[in-house]
Amino acid sequence: MQENLIGGVAVSTKTVLKRTALFEVYKKYGAKVIDFGGWELPVQFSSILEEHEAVRKEAGLFDVSHMGEVLVEGKDAENYLNYLVTNDVTKIQINQAQYTAMCYPDGGTIDDLLVYKLENEKYLLVINASNIEKDFEWMKQHVEGDVKLENRSSDIALLAIQGPKAEGILQKLTETNLSEIGVFQFAQHVNVDGITEVLVSRTGYTGEDGFELYLAADKVETLWEKLLNTGKEEGLKPCGLGARDTLRFEARLVLYGQELTNKISPLEAGISFAVKTNKESNFIGKAALTAQKEEGLKRKLVGIEVTGRGIPRHGYKVFSGEDEIGFITSGTRSPSLQKNLGLALVFAEHAEVGTQLKVEIRHKKIDAVVIKAPFYKKGS
């Protein structure tokens, strides 16, 4: 998310930006469009705070078609993937999805991603938009045996309908029984009010229940309109990436480029549940990550609350007394909790809940304290 700030106003640079198939529709719904890492995407439709609340209390609809999709097929697909990613791909069944990471040999993170098992020898990987080229190159370099890779990012669109009322709204448009789709499970070839071949997955990036809908890019506009019309009574709102960011932040869902980078391992970022150093197969980064586990982590991702006046932001330094002990990876004023909160990567000895720290905000060291994260849990 690069912005030039001039006089308090974000100004987009005049480079050629990528767009999703829904770009022309954004305007109709009053979107404010800005540059998100080379993509021209809606930061908000009405207001980040209103959209955030809609997702927590009713439902919100997001266009996240900028996300990348790579198909992996072939007899050796499972072995190949299990060598490429940190989680154990052999543990998922058909119609199940798994959150995982892809690492360099030193344990630094290339990307975090979802692996969808479509068939026994066919998987769909969902990767971050800003990493599509990097990831695809890396995947190609490590192909071994009977594995075919196909970058489908530009012809697969993705909508996310999230919030307590998401299932009820979506159910009105399909015969498929959504209550049978468990968390991190999905159904393929679903018909959503005449739109065929939709992959409906109970996943998301908001900390709420909800679904992600993968479909052909040329059908996404129709689906967007149908969902918004159907969900009107329940309070479904079109939502931008601003609210997506505050929602995922409160739920402590990590964001590549902030909590995860090539210099931060998935263990440090606190997603050790996605790192199976004990799995049978070898995988890239295994030695480094195993060593981190055995020696104990030097750095940990913690939640902090700024108790003095100020909002922690990405990149701000964190101190214990005079010693710099880490930095803020993400921070904002939490819309749900009405507190100034941050995620910070700090040396492990400062990671305990209750530890008093300082955050440097515009050259002043402001009081902060380590608190429990996630800051928000569904239904709280």
Next chain:
Amino acid sequence: MTKVTTNLLYSKDHEWVLQLGGNRVRIGISDYAQNQLGDIVFVENPDSDDEVTANETMGTIESVKTASEIYSPVSGTVVSVNEALGDEPEMINEQPYEAGWLIEVEMSNPEELESLLNDGAYQEFVRKGDV
């Protein structure tokens, strides 16, 4: 919310200046600026008796998404600060020209007003989008 703003002067950094008589002015940010920022959740104004300098940082406004510096359109001494923004920063979104004002300044160099834009010129500046 639309208010007659023809008596205001503006900087190209999107601050407005209202002349209150003598060398005293009130300063805020324009409707365009608040709209660009989105939901404002935090304001850091200078304190009373602080000196501010034209075109230099006088404080910070934070929206949910980002922190942005505010540049003073004039030089002088801060004589009043809108303390109500501490609890209700969203007043800047709701009433950027009224309850959402930021500070009042006793100008040390009133000639600086001559370099500011009048309402028509500012609206044109924003409309052209070369901001």
